[in-house]
Amino acid sequence: MIVWLQSNEKYGILGEFDAASRTWKEVDRSVLGNAAPSTIHGFFSCLGCVRIGVYGLEGNLFVIIDDEVTELAADDMIEVNGPTTARVMRVVNRAGMVVASATYSLETIPGWLPNDCTPFVEDEDFDIGLLASNISKNTKRRSIFTAKAESGSTLDT
Amino acid sequence: MTLDGHESTASNWRSYSKEVYSRTTDLAGLDGTATHTREEDSQSHTTTQSARSVDLAGNSSTARRFSQEDARRRSNLNDQRHVTDGELARQIVFSEWREETFDAVSDESGAFEDGDPTGYVWARYSGSLHAERHVKNSTNTLQVGALPRSETITFDESHKLVAVTEQSTRSTAAPDYFTNAVTRRRDESSGFSHSSSTRFSVGDGGIALGGYYNTTSESKYLCDIVSVSIDKSSSGYGGAYEGTTRTTVHALDRSGSTDKGVYLPLTDGAKAGVKTSFHETDLDASANTQGEYGTNSDYAYYEWVPPDFPWLEGTWEKTSETLCPHLGNETHRTDKGRKDTRTFYGPGVATVKNSGRRLETYTIAATYPHIGSGVDPDPQPYVYSEQGTIVRVTDYATGQPTIAVNTHTVSNNPSITEYTSQEIATYLAGSPTAGLxxxxxxxxxxxxxxxxxxxxxxxxxxVAMSGTIDKAKGEGEDGGGWVGVGSTRPPGDYMVVGMVDGYGVQYLVDGSGPPVIYYREGFYYVPNAQYGILTRYRPGATVVSVEKYEGMWKRWDDSRHKSMAMRNASPYGAFIEELNCQVLVFPFRIALPDSEPSYRIRYSDGYEYSTMSPGPSQADLMAQGALVASGLRWPGRVPTPALKALPALRQRYVDAVRALAGKVPGMRKAGMSSEQIARSLHAERRALGELYKNVTDPALLEQIYQRNLTKYGDKLGPTIEWLRARGKTWEEIIESACRPGGADLGF
Incomplete structure (x- = not known):
């Protein structure tokens, strides 16, 4: 199963993840041209030595840490804490056990620009872990995210 | 080593500090408030404490005891903390940081209310980016409009602070710093109790010609004014109150004079030199207009500042980058009628300049579980406890970093336990965080x-923690202030303070389990067609009444406090805060001219608030440009955050964005679905951004466009498809469409 993930940092970059073989490939939209997928399942970020992705498929939420895929149960949540230099993302199950975790740094991610009045920009735009966390903890949003991913989100405008 | 070659050793510093503290206590006792209050409150909290400190280098065998005053301060610190298992509180309270207190209340009728002062200061800070203070009381020097009448604050055309003076003849000023400050003064006109304190710092060269008082004979002195503080309380009401005024001047002389680096002017022209001096002047009680009050005396208290300023050398860059959010001060009355002032800090580094005598850097760190009893080289017993917050303290008297573990038991019997560095190391070595x-x-x-x-x-x-928050009483309901302290909620609730478009947001989180947001409040002002004013947007509630107040005296009727009145109001207000030796000046519109009424607005859910204008939003306040941060700074050290007044064009842009929210009810009424509304507002919002693109500096705008294009594939930012792909609900998109952004500007 191939899932397509949008880079959280660069719109022009898509991630192609083969869940079966656990292999990643990044491709440029301009290279894909018309072959660019119309279905975007989620988002990903390459944060130093770790690659983190979050996507929805068939109503379920998945997190990719490097090449490890974790499917979240309905009551699993993602927690994020720590400073930007050592952000820790944890997938926590109902019992409070951490089933997956990743530590990453946002130092290389360009953040907010001063006096930026661009509408709709959120912190999570600059932190894939935070995005995943927010999605995981908002039932409605989670539903939208996974449902849209299932039917295909088109980011092309 | 000092600037003038004077040696200052740890030992003489210590003896000095002790002396000063003692002096402070005496002074506080004179006005019968501050120190006495802290002692009383400490006892009321049944605090026990043992205080010991060890250095990080492991020199624990000579573990230094905190002085009595240190212990007292920590006792006060403890008093304000309520810790339970798993607490994650990052609130630390320094009760001594209490310059913003007052105890004078008079209502507009001029009557002193019940002889029971109910001064109350609300404040909140969010680091250095934005801050505001809500002073819900009458005369207080934190309100420009309520400054003593001989004091003026001058601004230039760009609303930049030019000078703060008591009397123009006594001040010199320059655009980026002021070299004089308010000196003692008492309220001689009304006789009502009047208490206030203000601190100023001078930076950006800070060259004060002649020091504080620019007398002819001493005009050769070039001094860096470190700080000038006043603490005034003058009046007597039937002899019930004794007035005092304290003025503290900290100055660093660079003239190379023989006065050992510190110039401390006294009212009589004498110089304190290197010694602590105390000056008392009876200002002649008969000067009171009514002649019926108790004796008023002014106490000019000049503290000697050791000429060695390690805290001026090399620490600023570091601390300024990790500033602990100074959340603000909270002052309230205990049930004994005494003042209790708290200062809140968030996680980070709080640099506390304690009256100029020494600088302490508190790194507020994590909570650690019990780390064992260990072998205490100091026979002083210490209290077993389950939780502790490691506080790293850099003692600038000795230059040694120390660690204290501030611990609290869950039995509401807070205590301070300090552990040796070896103990801490032992614990850390066996902990999951070993090596970190x-x-x-x-x-x-x-x-x-x-x-x-x-x-x-x-x-x-x-993240702060409020021990007891009584939401049932409405505490915490007002996002514009700090939650009060009640008694019905158990300890362990957290208060999370966030900022939404410059407005305060408070979350109450149950500390007993995974944090869950209980409550959130932001201030959004929307036009109210019925009353023709802006009112706070309050989901699920409607405005049921608007009470209009007019006249010079604008009463702030607060349900939790006694009636208060603004006094001697002027159109704009401001407060000046010295935080980590940055001088921050924050504007707020404290009152309006006579021609503009104030309102009291009540909602269907019982919520109510007062305003002194048609919804003076923070943006409004900023835009009105009472004043802006002065840009004061220490030379080459901490750059002061540059808050700038909003240009009118940007203000219009902000207004236009916020006005989008006003369209929503009509659209719903017209039968539009959430998706339709979201798409419509999203489009409008983007169009506004394009229309007002020239509110942003062209170079920055290009940078923003480029970022957006790279990140979102659209120069105007996230498209609606982008938002939906990320799971955003239509309601969330609607809400965010009405947010102007530009948090850097205080929105």
Whole structure:
């Protein structure tokens, strides 16, 4: 199963993840041209030595840490804490056990620009872990995210 | 080594500090408030304490005891903390940081209310980016409009602070710093109790010609004024109150004079030199207009500042980068009628300049579980406890970093336990965080609650803990102030303070389990067609009444306090805060001219608030340009955050964006679905951004466009498809469409 993930940092970059073989490939939209997928399942970020992705498929939420895929149960949540230099993302199950975790740094991610009045920009735009966390903890949003991913989100405008 | 070659050793510093503290106590006792209050409150909290400090280098065998005053301060610190298992509180309270207190209340009728002062200061801070203070009381020097009449604050055309003077003849000023400050003065006109204190710092060269008082004979002195503080309380009401005024001047002389670096002017022209001096002047009680009050005396208290200023050398860059959000001060009355002032800090580094005598850097770190009793080289018993917050203290008297573990039991019997560095090392070695910098670990744990940071509209600025918050009483309901202290909620609730478009957001989080947001309040002002004013947007509630107040005296009727009145109001207000030797000047519109009424607005759900204008939003206040940060700074050290007044064009842009919210009810009424509304507002919002693109500096605008194009594939930012792909609901898109952004500007 191939899932397509949008880079959280660069719109022009898509991630192609083969869940079966656990292999990643990044491709440029301009290279894909018309072959660019119309279905975007989620988002990903390459944060130093770790690659983190979050996507929805068939109503379920998945997190990719490097090449490890974790499917979240309905009551699993993602927690994020720590400073930007050592952000820790944890997938926590109902019992409070951490089933997956990743530590990453946002130092290389360009953040907010001063006096930026661009509408709709959120912190999570600059932190894939935070995005995943927010999605995981908002039932409605989670539903939208996974449902849209299932039917295909088109980011092309 | 000092600037003038004078040696200052740890030992003489210590003896000096002790002396000063003693002196302070005496002074506080004269006005019968501050220190006495702290002692009383400490006892009322049944605080026990033992205080010991060890250095990080392991020199614990000579573990230094905190002085009595240190212990007292920590006692006060403890008094304000309520810690339970698993607490993640990052609130630390320094009760001594209490310059913003007052105890004078008079209502507009001029009557002193019940002889029971109910001064109350609300404040909140969010680091250095934005801050505001709400002073819900009458005369207080934090309100420009309520400054004593001989004091003026001058601004230039760009609303930049030019000078703060008591009398123009006594001040010199320059655009970027002021070299004089308010000196003692008492309220001689009304006789009503009047208490206030203000601190100023002078920076950016800070060259004060002649020092504080520019007398002819001493005009050769070139001094860096470190700080000038006044603490005034003058009046007597039937002899019930004794007035005092204290003025503290800290100055660093660079003239190379023989006065050992410090110039401390006294009213009689004498110089204190290197010694602490105390000056008392009876200002002649008969000067009171009514002649019926008790004796008023002014106490000019000049403290000697050792000429060695280690805290001026090399520490600023570091601390300024990791400033602990100074959340603000809270002053309230205990049940004994005494003042209790608290200062709140969030996680980070709080640099506290304690009256100029010494600088202490508190790194508020994580909570660690009990680390064992160990072998205490100091026979002083210490209290077993389950939780502790490691506080790293850099003692600038000795230059040695120390660690204290501030611990609290869950039995509401807070105590301070200090552990040796070996004990801490032992604990850390066996902990999951072994090998990691405890401070780094602490920061990592400082924001443990994803619920906090997941708020899409809020920027977390601090996690504080409020021991008891009585929501039933309405405490915490007012996002514009700090929650009060009640008695019905158990300890362990957290208060998370965020900022939404410059407005305060408070979350009450149950500390007993995973953090869950209980409550959130932001201030959004929307036009109210019925009353023709802006009112706070309050979901699920409607405005049921608007009471109009007019006249010079604008009464602030607060349900939790006694009636208060603004006094001697002027159109604009401001407060000046010295934080980590940055001088921050924050504007707010404290009152309006006579021609403009004030309102009291009540909602269907019982919520109510007062305003002195048609919804003076923070943006409004900023835009009105009472004043802006002065840009004061220490030369080459801490750059002062540059808050700028909003240009009118940007203000219009902000207004236009916020006005989008006003369209929503009509659209719903017209039968539009959430998706339709979201798409419509999203389009409008983007169009506004394009229309007002020239509110942003062209170079920055190009940078923003480029960023957006790269990140979102659209120069105007996230498209609606982008938002939906990320799971955003239509309601969330609607809400965010009405947010102007530009948090850097205080929105």
């Amino acid at each position: 910098d405890p401070i780094a670990v602490a920061f990592s744990a400082a924001l443990p609650a994803p619920a906090f940071v997941s708020q899409p509209t809020a920027t977390l600025v601090a």
